[in-house]
Amino acid sequence: xxxxxxxxxxxxxxxxxxxxxxxxxxxxxxxxxxxxxxxxxxxxxxxxxxxxxxxxxxxxxxxxxxxxxxxxxxxxxxxxxxxxxxxxxxxxxxxxxxxxxxxxxxxxxxxxxxxxxxxxxxxxxxxxxxxxxxxxxxxxxxxxxxxxxxxxxxxxxxxxxxxxxxxxxxxxxxxxxxxxxxxxxxxxxxxxxxxxxxxxxxxxxxxxxxxxxxxxxxxxxxxxxxxxxxxxxxxxxxxxxxxxxxxxxxxxxxxxxxxxxxxxxxxxxxxxxxxxxxxxxxxxxxxxxxxxxxxxxxxxxxxxxxxxxxxxxxxxxxxxxxxxxxxxxxxxxxxxxxxxxxxxxxxxxxxxxxxxxxxxxxxx
Amino acid sequence: xxxxxxxxxxxxxxxxxxxxxxxxxxxxxxxxxxxxxxxxxxxxxxxxxxxxxxxxxxxxxxxxxxxxxxxxxxxxxxxxxxxxxxxxxxxxxxxxxxxxxxxxxxxxxxxxxxxxxxxxxxxxxxxxxxxxxxxxxxxxxxxxxxxxxxxxxxxxxxxxxxxxxxxxxxxxxxxxxxxxxxxxxxxxxxxxxxxxxxxxxxxxxxxxxxxxxxxxxxxxxxxxxxxxxxxxxxxxxxxxxxxxxxxxxxxxxxxxxxxxxxxxxxxxxxxxxxxxxxxxxxxxxxxxxxxxxxxxxxxxxxxxxxxxxxxxxxxxxxxxxxxxxxxxxxxxxxxxxxxxxxxxxxxxxxxxxxxxxxxxxxxxxxxxxxxxxxxxxxxxxxxxxxxxxxxxxxxxxxxxxxxxxxxxxxxxxxxxxxxxxxxxxxxxxxxxxxxxxxxxxxxxxxxxxxxxxxxxxxxxxxxxxxxxxxxxxxxxxxxxxxxxxxxxxxxxxxxxxxxxxxxxxxxxxxxxxxxxxxxxxxxxxxxxxxxxxxxxxxxxxxxxxxxxxxxxxxxxxxxxxxxxxxxxxxxxxxxxxxxxxxxxxxxxxxxxxxx
Numbered sequence: 001x002x003x004x005x006x007x008x009x010x011x012x013x014x015x016x017x018x019x020x021x022x023x024x025x026x027x028x029x030x031x032x033x034x035x036x037x038x039x040x041x042x043x044x045x046x047x048x049x050x051x052x053x054x055x056x057x058x059x060x061x062x063x064x065x066x067x068x069x070x071x072x073x074x075x076x077x078x079x080x081x082x083x084x085x086x087x088x089x090x091x092x093x094x095x096x097x098x099x100x101x102x103x104x105x106x107x108x109x110x111x112x113x114x115x116x117x118x119x120x121x122x123x124x125x126x127x128x129x130x131x132x133x134x135x136x137x138x139x140x141x142x143x144x145x146x147x148x149x150x151x152x153x154x155x156x157x158x159x160x161x162x163x164x165x166x167x168x169x170x171x172x173x174x175x176x177x178x179x180x181x182x183x184x185x186x187x188x189x190x191x192x193x194x195x196x197x198x199x200x201x202x203x204x205x206x207x208x209x210x211x212x213x214x215x216x217x218x219x220x221x222x223x224x225x226x227x228x229x230x231x232x233x234x235x236x237x238x239x240x241x242x243x244x245x246x247x248x249x250x251x252x253x254x255x256x257x258x259x260x261x262x263x264x265x266x267x268x269x270x271x272x273x274x275x276x277x278x279x280x281x282x283x284x285x286x287x288x289x290x291x292x293x294x295x296x297x298x299x300x301x302x303x304x305x306x307x308x309x310x311x312x313x314x315x316x317x318x319x320x321x322x323x324x325x326x327x328x329x330x331x332x333x334x335x336x337x338x339x340x341x342x343x344x345x346x347x348x349x350x351x352x353x354x355x356x357x358x359x360x361x362x363x364x
Numbered sequence: 365x366x367x368x369x370x371x372x373x374x375x376x377x378x379x380x381x382x383x384x385x386x387x388x389x390x391x392x393x394x395x396x397x398x399x400x401x402x403x404x405x406x407x408x409x410x411x412x413x414x415x416x417x418x419x420x421x422x423x424x425x426x427x428x429x430x431x432x433x434x435x436x437x438x439x440x441x442x443x444x445x446x447x448x449x450x451x452x453x454x455x456x457x458x459x460x461x462x463x464x465x466x467x468x469x470x471x472x473x474x475x476x477x478x479x480x481x482x483x484x485x486x487x488x489x490x491x492x493x494x495x496x497x498x499x500x501x502x503x504x505x506x507x508x509x510x511x512x513x514x515x516x517x518x519x520x521x522x523x524x525x526x527x528x529x530x531x532x533x534x535x536x537x538x539x540x541x542x543x544x545x546x547x548x549x550x551x552x553x554x555x556x557x558x559x560x561x562x563x564x565x566x567x568x569x570x571x572x573x574x575x576x577x578x579x580x581x582x583x584x585x586x587x588x589x590x591x592x593x594x595x596x597x598x599x600x601x602x603x604x605x606x607x608x609x610x611x612x613x614x615x616x617x618x619x620x621x622x623x624x625x626x627x628x629x630x631x632x633x634x635x636x637x638x639x640x641x642x643x644x645x646x647x648x649x650x651x652x653x654x655x656x657x658x659x660x661x662x663x664x665x666x667x668x669x670x671x672x673x674x675x676x677x678x679x680x681x682x683x684x685x686x687x688x689x690x691x692x693x694x695x696x697x698x699x700x701x702x703x704x705x706x707x708x709x710x711x712x713x714x715x716x717x718x719x720x721x722x723x724x725x726x727x728x729x730x731x732x733x734x735x736x737x738x739x740x741x742x743x744x745x746x747x748x749x750x751x752x753x754x755x756x757x758x759x760x761x762x763x764x765x766x767x768x769x770x771x772x773x774x775x776x777x778x779x780x781x782x783x784x785x786x787x788x789x790x791x792x793x794x795x796x797x798x799x800x801x802x803x804x805x806x807x808x809x810x811x812x813x814x815x816x817x818x819x820x821x822x823x824x825x826x827x828x829x830x831x832x833x834x835x836x837x838x839x840x841x842x843x844x845x846x847x848x849x850x851x852x853x854x855x856x857x858x859x860x861x862x863x864x865x866x867x868x869x870x871x872x873x874x875x876x877x878x879x880x881x882x883x884x885x886x887x888x889x890x891x892x893x894x895x896x897x898x899x900x901x902x903x904x905x906x907x908x909x910x911x912x913x914x915x916x917x918x919x920x921x922x923x924x925x926x927x928x929x930x931x932x933x934x935x936x937x938x939x940x941x942x943x944x945x946x947x948x949x950x951x952x953x954x955x956x957x958x959x
Contacts, residue, residue: 130376173380227587230417233402233410246418250586271403275396282392285385292381293374301374305381312388319395323402 010358011060012291018284019335019350023049023343025277026336029264032243033256034338041257041338048340052347059351063359067352068125068299071118075143078115081108082150097154109159110345112147113166117306117352119143120170125299131175140171155201158329162314169309170302224254225324232266232274232323239270257338259330263322277336278319284335285312288350291357300356307349419595420585425559426576427522429603431536431566433610434638434839438527440536440567445523446498448506449491452480454515461515468506468513469495475657483557485544491517493541493558497655511588524560524654532615534644534675535608535775535837537565538653540663553577560656565675566606566837568776576603607839609638617952618643621945627913627932628677628816631949634824634918634927637833637842639773641949642817644676678778681813682931685889686741686873686938687914688808690826690860693734695761696749697856704859707731710744717800721747724890738863739872741888743807750806755797758805759785764851766832767814771821773835781814809892819916820929825850826864827885827918827927829857861885865921868943876943877915877928879950886917886928886946888938910934915942919950926953 027049031042059067085096085108099106120140127136144167151160168184176184231247240246245267247253253263265273288308295301311334318333320326332339334346402410431440448469455461466473476494483492503518510516524539542550544557552572555561562571579600584592611631618629622645631641652662665673674680696702712728714721723729723743729736737745750758762768762783770778782788784805786797804810814822817835825832832848864885867874873888891912902909913935918924928949935941 169384172384173377175376175380227417229402230410230413232399233406234414235403236407236411237404246414246584250418250584250592252414252417252587266399266403271400274399274403278392278396278399282389285388289381289385289388293378295374298374298377301377301381305377305384309384309388312385316388316391316395319399323395323398325395325398 006361007358010360012287012354012357015284015287015291015350015354016056018280018287019347020049022277022280022284022335023052025265025280026261026333026338028242029261029268029336030257030338032245032268033248033253033261033264035243036249044340045338045343048343049347051340052343055344056347056351056354059348060354060358062355064121064300064303064352064355067355068118068122068303071115071122074115075119078108078112079147079150082112082147085150085154097156097159107341109147109151109154109156109163110341112151113159113163113310114307114345114348114352116144116147116163116167117170117303117310120167120306121299121302124170124174124302125297127174127298129175131177132171132180134180136174137171137176137180140167140174156330158331161317161329162310162331165313166306166310169313170306173302173305224260224328225322227252227254228260228263228322229324231260231263235267235270235273237270237272239266239268239273242268244268259318259328259332259337260322261337262319262333266322281315285315288312288353291353294357294360296356296360300359304353304356307352310349311346418584418586420583420591422519422581422583423556424579424581424598424600425519425521426578426600427602428524428560428576429570429574429605431574431606431608433608433612433615434640435611436607437612439532439608439610439612441525441527442522443525445496445521446500446503447493447496447519447521448498448503449493449517449519450476450480451489451491451515451517453488456515461513465494465513465516468509468516471495483544486557490557491519493656496521496657497523510590514588526650526654528612529651530647530649531612531619532610532642533565533647533650534677535565535610535615535639535642536650537567537569537776538563538650539567540653540658541656550575558656560654563653564777565775566608569774570606570838574603574606577601608837609633609636609640609839609841610642610837611640613956614641614949614952615643617641617949619645619647621948622932625932625935626676627930627935628680629931629945629949630677630816630820630927630929631953632820632824632835632927632929634827634833634924637821637824637835638839639835639837640926642675642677642837644674644680646673648673675775675777676931677816678773678775680815680931681779681781682816682912682914683810683812683891684808684814684819685891685912685914686808687819687887687889687916688806688812689738689741689746690864690887691762691765691767691822692746692749692753692758692806693738693860693863694765694826694852694856695753695758697734697859698761698852699753699757701752701757702734702749704734704862707733708737708742708745708748710742712744714744714747716747716751716803719800719803721803734859735863735866738860738887739866739870741867741873746806747803750802751799753802753806754799755802755805756785756787758802759783759788765822765825766850767818767822769818771817771835773817774837774841778817779815781818782812784811808889816929816931819914819931820927823886823916823918823929824924824927826857826860827924829854829861861921864917868917873937873939874915874917874943876939877917877947877950879919879947879954882919882950882954883921884917884919884947884950885921885924886915886943888943889914889916890937890939893934910936913941914938915946917946917950919953925957926950928953 027042027045030045034041097107148163231253247267248256248264253260265277291304292301295304314331314334317326317331321328332342427442430438432438462473462476479492479494507518539560540563542555542559542561547555547557553575562568579598581594582596583594614631618641622643627645629643632639709731710723710729712723712726729740729742768781768783770780789797801810805812821835830850830852834842836842864887866872868878868884868886874886877884877886913932915938916929918927928946930942930946932941
């Protein structure tokens with residue numbers, strides 16, 4: 001495959017810069033949150049950023065149309081992996097979400113999020129109407145439903161939620177009729193209510209009730225939210241200073257370098273720090289969403305839109321979760337939270353956006 | 365048209381994507397507003413929560429003051445020890461936590477639950493002591509498992525220690541932990557429920573003085589409760605030392621002499637009222653009471669009023685028997701019923717108010733004056749004297765001499781004695797006084813009770829010829845208290861002291877107490893512990909009932925410096941048992957005075 005010079009000219013260096021900047025901010029706060037424990041997490045994160053960049057380049061180089069054409073195979077493989085999880089997966093933290101090979105752990109549901117984007121791009125790329133027909137809606141729901149159910153069964157509610165949001169976003173973009181939207185909402189409500197009574201495990205229910213009144217159970221599931229809110233609130237305008245947040249350094253804040261890394265920003269750099277990081281993130285998201293307009297075709301537009309939504313949704317849920325406005329669902333902050341799987345998935349997502357954007361003029 | 369083939373019309377898709385992005389932007393803006401509320405508006409609240417999260421106020425218990433004898437010998441000391449407390453707030457599940465703590469500490473689970481019940485009124489963050497008196501070796505394995513037991517708190521605590529064991533146990537008293545009510549009632553210093561406080565003896569009497577002021581430290585702690593240094597610290601202030609008038613040499617000798625017997629030895633300095641020794645036997649080891657987990661039966665033993673472990677010196681009520689005779693003589697002289705030369709003839713028995721009364725010396729003492737009667741401890745003389753005085757004059761003289769009342773010693777729990785009067789009998793027993801009863805009272809029998817300490821104080825009163833001092837333990841405690849001159853004429857004491865001198869030094873009943881080179885004056889007593897009729901019946905049956913054996917005296921004769929009072933329960937005759945013991949105390953005094 002030839003690499004055209006034109007492709008290289010269309011690479012969005014601003015987006016790559018913003019992604020790297022956010023990732024490095026993440027490294028700084030991972031360091032602050034974990035320098036007092038062994039493991040050198042910030043170094044590992046730097047390594048994963050390197051691996052992420054490599055994955056990004058790889059994903060960007062392969063024409064997205066080729067990827068979309070392969071999507072049925074990706075889909076089949078992903079569903080097979082998800083279905084195999086209950087048999088082969090190791091139970092980690094009460095769920096069967098991971099394949100483990102020695103110290104290497106691999107989470108198929110992270111891949112499933114990307115794969116469903118490609119599948120939807122293929123499905124809706126062929127559809128030219130302004131609003132979805134019932135037949136198309138139904139086939140989209142079935143295609144999304146199979147992996148979704150498998151993810152819910154693991155159970156990995158956080159990923160299921162992100163997955164649902166991305167699928168929902170895809171449907172909205174394809175043009176959901178108002179009536180369909182209403183039916184969709186009603187069904188979700190019914191499924192939600194039914195799930196609450198029959199499907200949710202006790203700890204999951206507790207997370208929702210905890211959101212409503214965290215002080216009911218301050219030692220249990222409310223603990224994380226209470227401590228995180230104390231960390232953020234006590235940061236004030238300018239924060240307590242780098243490596244100086246008592247909630248972080250004295251380990252009151254749980255999951256400091258992973259899900260709650262943004263609380264570290266809040267405590268050590270205060271509201272100004274929070275504003276800065278949110279602003280940078282917002283610029284990055286804006287750059288991503290802008291790329292929808294640069295897509296050459298429908299499939300590309302869907303890929304960029306759903307991928308941007310994937311990042312935006314996780315960001316929103318995370319910053320709302322750590323301050324107590326959303327149940328604790330184990331959703332990481334893309335690019336900032338520590339973790340190889342999450343980082344890799346985010347960089348691959350970013351690679352897809354770059355991929356579509358750099359081929360805007362091309363009929364190569 | 366060609367363009368359409370290459371580039372599709374994506375305007376609808378684009379506008380929808382923009383709409384979704386606008387929703388995302390609005391949500392982010394709302395999140396920022398909420399962050400602003402939490403970080404700026406509610407900052408103070410969360411700041412305080414973070415502060416209380418990371419700091420812990422740790423109490424630094426103050427050691428109690430030491431108790432020393434007059435020579436500086438330490439009688440009550442402190443030693444390093446550790447205690448383990450349970451913080452209910454940190455208990456996740458009592459059903460698993462209590463059994464686990466029970467296994468770790470080797471404490472009965474029932475004890476843990478009992479302790480929690482006892483202190484359930486305290487706030488849940490207050491530690492409740494569940495084991496104490498631990499060494500560093502004991503606590504090492506507990507601290508090693510601190511992470512598994514966030515509800516357990518290991519702290520250092522100075523613990524009371526009595527280096528001489530049971531020496532002066534009744535005087536020193538012992539500690540027990542303060543109940544929540546006691547801690548609240550203890551106003552002079554900061555006290556806390558679970559703190560060890562004086563329960564009896566000097567520990568109780570001077571509890572306020574001995575109790576120190578606890579310090580505190582603000583510690584930086586992490587989420588697992590591990591300390592990461594200190595921020596503020598107020599050092600604990602040890603309680604004040606208490607120096608006693610006690611002299612361990614006298615105290616040790618007295619306890620040695622009483623070993624295996626039940627009785628009391630008191631040594632006083634009559635010039636000041638300082639108590640040099642107060643031994644009560646049987647005794648106990650107060651080291652048994654330094655933990656909070658003293659077995660209940662032990663506590664019952666010392667707290668029971670009928671207990672053999674009571675301090676008999678201040679709480680034992682005995683008929684004084686013949687040692688009451690010097691008082692009778694004093695009353696007779698002072699009220700001019702007799703003078704030094706008044707004689708009475710003793711034939712061994714006499715009939716008064718139609719009833720026969722016997723002297724202890726059946727052959728009879730013959731004719732004798734007052735000092736001779738004291739020397740021989742003749743009953744007949746004092747029967748006659750008592751008959752002449754009548755009970756109410758005896759009671760009046762007793763009141764003037766301070767008999768029947770507490771001495772006011774600085775030890776909790778001292779009991780009143782009893783010198784009967786006709787009004788007393790009418791008021792308490794609702795029957796009139798029979799003159800015949802006066803005859804028994806004349807020789808210190810019948811409804812008459814004194815504590816050994818009251819006997820000692822009265823002996824000092826005679827030695828000081830009518831000046832009363834308050835016995836006390838606190839060195840310098842009676843400074844500023846002027847000795848009380850009584851209404852008795854100084855001249856009335858001469859013949860009484862003469863009689864007591866002769867009792868010891870002129871082959872009288874008290875001769876067993878004599879010490880070469882020391883002018884000792886004293887009086888013996890042998891108290892019947894049951895009615896004479898009953899004792900005689902038992903004696904006929906071959907059962908010997910021993911009397912309580914008394915001796916009380918002072919030395920030297922002029923300006924006395926020491927009073928010794930000895931009581932041995934069921935010791936037999938005062939001359940046989942008590943007097944020689946007193947003699948050993950006097951000889952120790954002589955050794956110390958002129959080595």
